[in-house]
Amino acid sequence: MRLSIAVLAGGQSRRMGRDKALLDFLGEPLLQRVLERVRPLTDDLFIVATGRPEYERFGVRVVADRFPGAGALGGIYTAIAEAAFERCLVLACDLPFVNPGLLRFMREQPFDYDVLIPALAAERSEQGGQETLETLHAIYARSCLPAIERRLRASQLKVIGFFPDVRVRRIPEEVIRQHDPELLSFFNANTPESFAWALERARSEMQQNLED
């Protein structure tokens, strides 16, 4: 299982209005739910966040950002740099439906890339007809570090900014759907409304499981 997994949890949660990682999701903090779902997939699981001693309670190491204030790209850099293995899956902390089956599929792909990333079709994209690259549900190789560092030092914080400098392998949406038909893996619970929707969805899934 030579894949590290890092969960980024150092954001400001401005849209949520309070730390989303600690919000109660069916009896446990959202961050704990994410960690538990991926724990069986790796021998090297950790959190990237700066100045959050309260995250120590989750029983995995918490590493501080090496470029504090550099947002998600800084978090990705730190994740790769701190990873025990050459490849690191980087996840956002607000993904309540992160899907172990899809992640196992990603983990088993031939290692012929610097970035392995789900690419969702353009029609669903909020980015004006461009595909959506799920940058916080992607595997990054250690070989990305120099390219990311150059961007960070130039204060270019857009995550995909360094992609032209490395080998990016996209996983097309139709392949993703074979593992996650509704693409729930990428649903961010980052506003009160989306959090409420996710809770309702998870509750009805639990109910369905009880009835089956």
Ligand SMILES: Nc1nc2c(ncn2[C@@H]2O[C@H](COP(=O)(O)OP(=O)(O)OP(=O)(O)O)[C@@H](O)[C@H]2O)c(=O)[nH]1
């Ligand atoms: N370690 C670390 N994680 C970050 C940083 N900025 C964002 N993240 C994480 O990256 C993921 C995506 O962040 P966003 O949802 O875009 O930003 P956010 O700050 O959490 O929330 P908003 O303030 O509502 O945008 C979340 O898991 C954040 O915790 C950072 O500077 N350091």
